[in-house]
Amino acid sequence: MVAHLLRLKITLLRNGVRRSPWQLVGLVIGTLYALGLVSLCVGGLFVLRQGEIGLAHTVVVLGGAAALLGWAIVPLAVSAADMTLDPARFTTFAVPMPQLLAGLTLGGLVGIPGVATSLVALATVGTWSRNLPAAAGALVGAVLGVLSCVLASKVMTTATAGLATSRRFKDVSAIVFMIPLVLMGPIAAGIMQGIAGSGDFLPRLAGTLSWTPAGAAWSLGGDVAAGSYGAAALKLLIALATVAGLALAWKLLLQRALVTPPHGGTSKPRAGGLGLFRLFPATPAGAIAARSLSYWLRDPRYAAALIVVPLMPVLLMFQAGQTGSYALLEFVGPLTAFLLAWSISSDVSYDSTAFALHLASGVRGIHDRLGRAVACLIVGLPVVLAFSVGPFFFTGDWTRLPGILGLSLGVLFTGLGLASVVSARYTLAVPLPGDSPFKKPPGNVGQMMAVQFGGMGALTLLVAPEVGLVAAQFITGSPLPGWINLFLGPALGLALFAGGVRLGGKWLDARGPELLAQLAINR
Amino acid sequence: MTVQQPDPRSPETPPAADLPAPPIPALSLRGLAKRFGPKIAVDGISLDVPAGSFYGIVGPNGAGKTTTLSMATGLLRPEFGTALVHGVDVWQQPLEAKKLMGILPDGVRLFDRLTGEQLLSYAGLLRGMDKDVVAARVKELLAALDLGMDAGTLVVDYSAGMTKKIALASALIHAPRLLVLDEPFESVDPVSAANIRDILDRYVASGGTVIVSSHVMDLVQRMCDHVAVVAAGRLLAAGSVDEVRAGESLEDRFVQLVGGRSQTGGLAWLRTF
Numbered sequence: 149m150v151a152h153l154l155r156l157k158i159t160l161l162r163n164g165v166r167r168s169p170w171q172l173v174g175l176v177i178g179t180l181y182a183l184g185l186v187s188l189c190v191g192g193l194f195v196l197r198q199g200e201i202g203l204a205h206t207v208v209v210l211g212g213a214a215a216l217l218g219w220a221i222v223p224l225a226v227s228a229a230d231m232t233l234d235p236a237r238f239t240t241f242a243v244p245m246p247q248l249l250a251g252l253t254l255g256g257l258v259g260i261p262g263v264a265t266s267l268v269a270l271a272t273v274g275t276w277s278r279n280l281p282a283a284a285g286a287l288v289g290a291v292l293g294v295l296s297c298v299l300a301s302k303v304m305t306t307a308t309a310g311l312a313t314s315r316r317f318k319d320v321s322a323i324v325f326m327i328p329l330v331l332m333g334p335i336a337a338g339i340m341q342g343i344a345g346s347g348d349f350l351p352r353l354a355g356t357l358s359w360t361p362a363g364a365a366w367s368l369g370g371d372v373a374a375g376s377y378g379a380a381a382l383k384l385l386i387a388l389a390t391v392a393g394l395a396l397a398w399k400l401l402l403q404r405a406l407v408t409p410p411h412g413g414t415s416k417p418r419a420g421g422l423g424l425f426r427l428f429p430a431t432p433a434g435a436i437a438a439r440s441l442s443y444w445l446r447d448p449r450y451a452a453a454l455i456v457v458p459l460m461p462v463l464l465m466f467q468a469g470q471t472g473s474y475a476l477l478e479f480v481g482p483l484t485a486f487l488l489a490w491s492i493s494s495d496v497s498y499d500s501t502a503f504a505l506h507l508a509s510g511v512r513g514i515h516d517r518l519g520r521a522v523a524c525l526i527v528g529l530p531v532v533l534a535f536s537v538g539p540f541f542f543t544g545d546w547t548r549l550p551g552i553l554g555l556s557l558g559v560l561f562t563g564l565g566l567a568s569v570v571s572a573r574y575t576l577a578v579p580l581p582g583d584s585p586f587k588k589p590p591g592n593v594g595q596m597m598a599v600q601f602g603g604m605g606a607l608t609l610l611v612a613p614e615v616g617l618v619a620a621q622f623i624t625g626s627p628l629p630g631w632i633n634l635f636l637g638p639a640l641g642l643a644l645f646a647g648g649v650r651l652g653g654k655w656l657d658a659r660g661p662e663l664l665a666q667l668a669i670n671r
Numbered sequence: 672m673t674v675q676q677p678d679p680r681s682p683e684t685p686p687a688a689d690l691p692a693p694p695i696p697a698l699s700l701r702g703l704a705k706r707f708g709p710k711i712a713v714d715g716i717s718l719d720v721p722a723g724s725f726y727g728i729v730g731p732n733g734a735g736k737t738t739t740l741s742m743a744t745g746l747l748r749p750e751f752g753t754a755l756v757h758g759v760d761v762w763q764q765p766l767e768a769k770k771l772m773g774i775l776p777d778g779v780r781l782f783d784r785l786t787g788e789q790l791l792s793y794a795g796l797l798r799g800m801d802k803d804v805v806a807a808r809v810k811e812l813l814a815a816l817d818l819g820m821d822a823g824t825l826v827v828d829y830s831a832g833m834t835k836k837i838a839l840a841s842a843l844i845h846a847p848r849l850l851v852l853d854e855p856f857e858s859v860d861p862v863s864a865a866n867i868r869d870i871l872d873r874y875v876a877s878g879g880t881v882i883v884s885s886h887v888m889d890l891v892q893r894m895c896d897h898v899a900v901v902a903a904g905r906l907l908a909a910g911s912v913d914e915v916r917a918g919e920s921l922e923d924r925f926v927q928l929v930g931g932r933s934q935t936g937g938l939a940w941l942r943t944f
Contacts, residue, residue: 435796501779509797510769
């Protein structure tokens with residue numbers, strides 16, 4: 149059975165590559181990147197063999213603990229939880245639980261992150277190959293450590309994707325969960341500051357961590373090498389208990405997930421009400437704007453994008469506090485404008501096959517584009533204006549305001565125009581309607597990256613005049629380029645917005661059925 | 672009964688040009704074909720659906736029913752062939768053709784974060800209909816389909832049958848001349864199904880045309896006056912229900928036409944428990 153599950157995972161991986169060449173491109177890029185990183189780590193670990201025991205111990209324990217943390221958090225943070233072996237799909241097969249767990253655990257090692265982590269972990273055996281017992285200890289530690297990594301990631305993904313099955317709970321938790329993720333930078337920076345504060349902080353941190361589940365396994369080799377066999381024996385117990393505890397937690401979560409498949413949640417019958425539709429003009433474009441805006445407020449996948457917005461100034465404030473310069477904070481307006489405008493580049497993908505209603509109704513492409521862009525503008529314009537003006541209350545350097553305001557509006561309008569074109573032509577593999585924003589379907593990563601980076605590159609070119617004027621003002625100190633920008637930004641932006649909506653509408657009219665066919669594939 | 676082969680006529684020939692003014696069919700397909708990779712899903716289907724008929728399209732799973740209907744309604748671009756709705760070419764004048772059609776596609780999502788009432792209004796407004804007309808029709812449709820109590824519930828929280836009903840209502844709201852319904856009765860409860868049949872019967876009686884796809888033969892035999900049998904992407908038979916079934920039950924005739932009944936002697940182990 150375990151072998152079956154492993155073979156299934158490999159087959160899925162292979163079929164994914166076969167489905168589109170873009171996926172292969174993504175895989176190759178990922179492999180090359182991982183290969184570079186792995187060879188660096190492995191090389192470093194072998195060099196440490198010559199190093200002092202204490203230093204090597206610190207590095208291995210901290211690295212291992214970081215790996216564990218990464219496995220637990222990264223799948224959620226980059227919304228790329230690997231759902232190819234989603235346990236919910238095995239519900240009806242009556243696979244015995246121990247074998248399912250073993251199969252899924254080993255399956256988690258198939259793939260770039262799994263192989264990379266395993267290789268680096270095995271390299272610690274090289275670090276501790278000073279004598280046989282130490283090498284053996286490191287080997288045991290590496291196996292236990294890698295197992296804890298995979299299990300921790302499984303526990304996290306099962307807890308977030310499987311446990312919260314009611315729709316309402318899923319909607320809320322998904323949004324709340326974004327906050328610590330976005331603020332990870334400041335949190336990490338705070339820790340780094342603590343490190344910088346005291347010289348022997350790192351060895352002490354490693355020492356403490358080595359007695360916790362995060363570092364116990366990685367500490368085995370070093371403790372044996374240092375001759376402290378008692379400590380090694382205790383840490384072996386901790387590491388074993390960690391693996392067992394994680395496995396048990398996962399098992400319990402999985403058992404619950406398997407017998408409570410996702411359901412819609414119950415709700416009382418309620419009388420109607422048109423909501424936002426009442427506020428918009430009763431035209432196709434107006435209806436689409438009302439619908440999009442309802443989705444901005446109701447769909448957690450959109451809300452996940454919205455929740456980042458209030459955290460942007462927090463992040464930049466923190467950065468300003470760190471460096472003592474508010475220079476970056478002044479750009480929170482343009483940055484937010486970019487984030488918000490670009491978020492509708494996957495609007496049609498978020499519709500999924502519900503887009504068929506637009507197609508079947510014979511909605512004109514330009515109305516479709518306009519409605520979606522206007523909904524985003526209603527959310528985005530007040531926020532961008534506030535964020536553009538706000539920072540100057542801190543800096544007091546009001547001469548820069550006109551230039552920044554022009555840049556913000558330019559980026560917002562240009563971005564909306566460009567996103568209207570992009571989403572009329574390309575679909576992305578996004579979480580399906582009703583799924584957690586973190587549950588990302590396996591899709592063509594390569595094409596997605598090409599479209600995203602290509603689009604951002606194009607946007608950079610399109611707003612180059614505004615950026616140039618802001619730069620000119622900052623360099624020369626003359627307020628004139630800023631004032632020019634205040635007028636040029638919105639004017640150029642609106643022109644590009646109109647052009648983008650028009651072009652996107654034309655493409656949509658011409659290629660609506662093809663777009664729907666792409667959406668049906670991603671489904 | 673007419674057993675049709677892939678149509679030899681040139682697709683460019685307008686259907687009514689060379690004949691002395693026969694009634695324009697509600698839907699006229701000529702040589703529709705579609706391939707997905709190496710698999711030929713629809714292999715040259717030509718079919719005329721007379722205006723005012725209740726037309727059933729039956730076929731085994733994977734016969735190409737949904738693909739054919741998608742191509743006929745402008746949701747999937749055919750590789751060959753044409754589709755005319757009341758004489759309007761679906762692929763040359765899509766906006767005009769879509770005004771004449773109400774479509775219930777199978778296997779597509781809905782904008783399910785809207786309430787039932789909002790979704791229905793949305794479908795109406797997308798068609799460019801007047802606000803007050805939409806409001807009045809939404810109310811009537813919700814009542815007729817037994818959804819009045821759940822007008823304010825998000826469609827995502829609807830049951831499968833309710834979802835089907837709200838999708839059907841969305842296809843009706845602009846009073847189309849042709850209704851194309853792909854598997855309209857799937858997971859709909861018997862009472863609602865009877866209500867829907869009444870609505871469709873009255874619609875046909877007043878001159879509308881309904882096309883339904885199904886693989887429930889009994890339902891088609893009782894409900895429809897015309898039927899087409901599709902298998903493996905080809906049209907096997909088409910005509911009035913009585914012509915096609917030729918004295919037998921539609922189900923028996925269907926099995927004869929489609930073939931592929933497996934030997935019932937196998938699977939002996941299934942009876943060993």
